[in-house]
Amino acid sequence: MLSTHIQKMTTRPPTVEDSFSFAHDEALRLVTGGALQPVEIQYAIYGELNAERDNAVLICHALSGSARVADWWAEMFATNEGDARPFDASRDCIIGTNVIGSCYGSTGPVSTNPATGARYASDFPLVSIADMVRAQSVLVEHLGITRLRAVVGGSIGGMQALQWAVDYPERVARVVAIGAAPLGAMGLAFNHMQRQAITSDPLWQGGDYTTDHPPAAGLALARALAMCTYKSPELFAERFARHANRNGEDPHRALEERYEVGGYLDYQGARFVERFDANSYLLLTKAMDNFDLARGYASEAEALRRISAAVTLVGINSDWLFPPDDVRHLAERLRAASVNTHYHEMQSSHGHDAFLADAALLAPLIIEALAAD
Amino acid sequence: MLSTHIQKMTTRPPTVEDSFSFAHDEALRLVTGGALQPVEIQYAIYGELNAERDNAVLICHALSGSARVADWWAEMFATNEGDARPFDASRDCIIGTNVIGSCYGSTGPVSTNPATGARYASDFPLVSIADMVRAQSVLVEHLGITRLRAVVGGSIGGMQALQWAVDYPERVARVVAIGAAPLGAMGLAFNHMQRQAITSDPLWQGGDYTTDHPPAAGLALARALAMCTYKSPELFAERFARHANRNGEDPHRALEERYEVGGYLDYQGARFVERFDANSYLLLTKAMDNFDLARGYASEAEALRRISAAVTLVGINSDWLFPPDDVRHLAERLRAASVNTHYHEMQSSHGHDAFLADAALLAPLIIEALAAD
Numbered sequence: 001m002l003s004t005h006i007q008k009m010t011t012r013p014p015t016v017e018d019s020f021s022f023a024h025d026e027a028l029r030l031v032t033g034g035a036l037q038p039v040e041i042q043y044a045i046y047g048e049l050n051a052e053r054d055n056a057v058l059i060c061h062a063l064s065g066s067a068r069v070a071d072w073w074a075e076m077f078a079t080n081e082g083d084a085r086p087f088d089a090s091r092d093c094i095i096g097t098n099v100i101g102s103c104y105g106s107t108g109p110v111s112t113n114p115a116t117g118a119r120y121a122s123d124f125p126l127v128s129i130a131d132m133v134r135a136q137s138v139l140v141e142h143l144g145i146t147r148l149r150a151v152v153g154g155s156i157g158g159m160q161a162l163q164w165a166v167d168y169p170e171r172v173a174r175v176v177a178i179g180a181a182p183l184g185a186m187g188l189a190f191n192h193m194q195r196q197a198i199t200s201d202p203l204w205q206g207g208d209y210t211t212d213h214p215p216a217a218g219l220a221l222a223r224a225l226a227m228c229t230y231k232s233p234e235l236f237a238e239r240f241a242r243h244a245n246r247n248g249e250d251p252h253r254a255l256e257e258r259y260e261v262g263g264y265l266d267y268q269g270a271r272f273v274e275r276f277d278a279n280s281y282l283l284l285t286k287a288m289d290n291f292d293l294a295r296g297y298a299s300e301a302e303a304l305r306r307i308s309a310a311v312t313l314v315g316i317n318s319d320w321l322f323p324p325d326d327v328r329h330l331a332e333r334l335r336a337a338s339v340n341t342h343y344h345e346m347q348s349s350h351g352h353d354a355f356l357a358d359a360a361l362l363a364p365l366i367i368e369a370l371a372a373d
Numbered sequence: 374m375l376s377t378h379i380q381k382m383t384t385r386p387p388t389v390e391d392s393f394s395f396a397h398d399e400a401l402r403l404v405t406g407g408a409l410q411p412v413e414i415q416y417a418i419y420g421e422l423n424a425e426r427d428n429a430v431l432i433c434h435a436l437s438g439s440a441r442v443a444d445w446w447a448e449m450f451a452t453n454e455g456d457a458r459p460f461d462a463s464r465d466c467i468i469g470t471n472v473i474g475s476c477y478g479s480t481g482p483v484s485t486n487p488a489t490g491a492r493y494a495s496d497f498p499l500v501s502i503a504d505m506v507r508a509q510s511v512l513v514e515h516l517g518i519t520r521l522r523a524v525v526g527g528s529i530g531g532m533q534a535l536q537w538a539v540d541y542p543e544r545v546a547r548v549v550a551i552g553a554a555p556l557g558a559m560g561l562a563f564n565h566m567q568r569q570a571i572t573s574d575p576l577w578q579g580g581d582y583t584t585d586h587p588p589a590a591g592l593a594l595a596r597a598l599a600m601c602t603y604k605s606p607e608l609f610a611e612r613f614a615r616h617a618n619r620n621g622e623d624p625h626r627a628l629e630e631r632y633e634v635g636g637y638l639d640y641q642g643a644r645f646v647e648r649f650d651a652n653s654y655l656l657l658t659k660a661m662d663n664f665d666l667a668r669g670y671a672s673e674a675e676a677l678r679r680i681s682a683a684v685t686l687v688g689i690n691s692d693w694l695f696p697p698d699d700v701r702h703l704a705e706r707l708r709a710a711s712v713n714t715h716y717h718e719m720q721s722s723h724g725h726d727a728f729l730a731d732a733a734l735l736a737p738l739i740i741e742a743l744a745a746d
Binding site (some may be wrong): 031032126128182183184185186188189190192193195196197199200201202217218221224225228233236237239240241242251252253254255256258259261262265266282283286289290292295320323 | 404405499501555556557558559561562563565566568569570572573574575590591594597598601606609610612613614615624625626627628629631632634635638639655656659662663665668693696
């Protein structure tokens with residue numbers, strides 16, 4: 001995937017894909033009380049830092065994303081001179097990092113625990129959105145960037161962007177968070193059930209499964225459930241209606257024969273277990289649950305008053321995981337804390353997933369946000 | 374539970390709780406091709422059939438209900454003279470039956486298979502809503518009732534009520550179906566995932582689990598998922614918000630410590646496995662998926678044109694399992710088929726569950742429907 005983009009971007013500086021280790025001397029202390037030492041951060045850079053070092057834009061990925069932003073947000077990148085796209089590697093220095101706790105190169109449950117020489121697995125500590133951001137901040141400092149032009153992300157990527165603005169107010173000029181707010185009770189419910197699906201799978205083994213025998217059924221079901229929360233009822237109705245599964249199954253014939261939506265969800269689940277680690281999934285959904293800007297401050301209002309960045313929030317009309325009202329209410333609380341706040345509502349039938357699936361609709365909002373003063 | 378109601382209804386004829394066996398001579402052929410022989414129907418009667426035999430009202434239960442209507446729909450019953458309640462055992466003959474495929478007394482997967490002398494378990498055939506209704510019709514005939522004053526039900530109970538009107542047009546004067554319509558793609562998705570939760574549990578054993586070792590974790594997760602679809606995001610937000618679980622758990626402390634909504638869902642799941650059979654759950658959700666009045670007829674329109682009953686449909690504004698638009702669209706198709714159709718939309722934050730949880734709001738609509746000509 002990435003190589004295709006690099007080919008298209010022949011006139012642009014190539015991606016620098018690299019990893020950075022730190023905390024050799026001092027552990028990265030986590031807000032939950034645990035610590036990691038050392039910490040590795042997988043990152044990708046598209047473009048080059050300019051002489052003024054003021055063209056760096058940090059992109060934060062969502063639950064199952066990676067540092068390779070151009071892989072999962074390709075539509076946001078200019079591929080030809082003059083393209084009206086938010087990210088242009090000939091002008092910007094676009095940085096993606098894999099969050100700690102994930103399984104795409106940064107330190108996570110599949111990494112080796114230096115204390116035992118084996119995989120961390122169940123020994124990996126809880127990480128919060130603030131911990132992820134703190135690790136990113138060390139990398140950003142290492143890259144010689146004192147102030148980011150912007151931090152941009154959707155879903156838990158948007159949570160990270162907001163956390164940056166609160167925890168490092170002097171180091172972020174602009175924040176764009178799409179489909180992100182503290183999770184409501186229904187969202188907490190769905191994340192809880194996804195974790196139950198994994199931890200109820202006997203192969204999970206309390207987190208200490210072997211790589212040959214992961215809790216595949218549990219993780220696949222968790223992913224299927226998540227897919228429903230990422231999409232909207234109207235999209236499913238349009239795409240699947242009540243059609244029988246394409247391969248000739250007849251749901252009226254036998255218990256195991258499916259409607260098309262069932263076949264789709266099973267397929268999404270099966271693909272996901274090939275590429276994602278169950279313990280990482282548990283950790284990252286937990287971090288999503290626990291996102292609360294008030295943590296570490298006297299109140300959410302006090303946290304928000306720290307922000308000096310211009311903040312753009314985007315709600316999605318058909319998003320039922322992060323309903324647009326929740327995002328708009330967060331924008332109101334930001335304004336009440338005297339933050340320079342912009343709120344947009346995207347009109348898309350794609351649900352929460354619209355920040356990826358309808359990137360073309362989102363791009364102009366990000367362009368505007370990156371130009372804001 | 375029932376004894377309480379009987380005590381309250383001292384001036385009313387007591388409940389006749391009984392079961393009826395049929396198909397000794399001829400098997401009950403199922404629309405999927407299977408057959409059951411014999412068939413047992415568990416039923417409860419509140420009140421007595423009058424001399425004209427025109428006061429019988431059949432109440433159809435939803436997924437996990439039973440024949441004992443006064444247990445799960447107590448608010449619908451008059452307890453004192455002059456109560457404005459839809460069902461009055463001093464006037465009406467209220468009949469509840471447990472559907473075939475369930476586990477509350479009628480023939481289902483926990484019944485003995487006469488061919489083997491053991492429990493049916495995985496040998497139990499698929500049943501459809503039409504099969505359930507056909508079995509009920511034999512019981513109703515046995516009770517000496519040629520025409521029901523009304524058939525009333527919510528959710529898959531409402532599906533049965535509609536199926537009655539189509540399959541036995543001359544035997545039903547009125548139909549009331551609440552929160553019922555052919556299931557949309559998102560609803561099909563959630564039922565599919567509930568079945569996946571059960572069938573992925575290694576204890577399910579292809580359906581041939583022992584009663585000592587049922588697939589409890591899978592069934593509990595299925596129930597938790599179902600509870601989310603029965604309730605609304607606004608209700609969860611109001612009831613649980615982002616509160617930590619009441620017993621002192623702190624979700625920020627450990628992976629397994631929960632928010633209150635997680636504790637609630639786990640509790641609902643654990644209670645459910647004590648009272649419900651996993652194979653019945655699979656069968657009944659499958660029947661719900663497969664509800665389609667067109668089956669057995671040239672088209673849905675042709676099926677609807679058979680109806681002579683007055684039909685009252687009730688949608689619930691916060692129902693996202695059976696969105697009110699789906700119910701209203703069905704009302705429009707009924708009208709297009711020249712059916713005497715009434716549509717009401719209940720305003721309740723209880724979601725699909727409102728037909729049980731907000732029975733007091735629903736009662737006047739049922740009273741009106743039962744009086745309609």
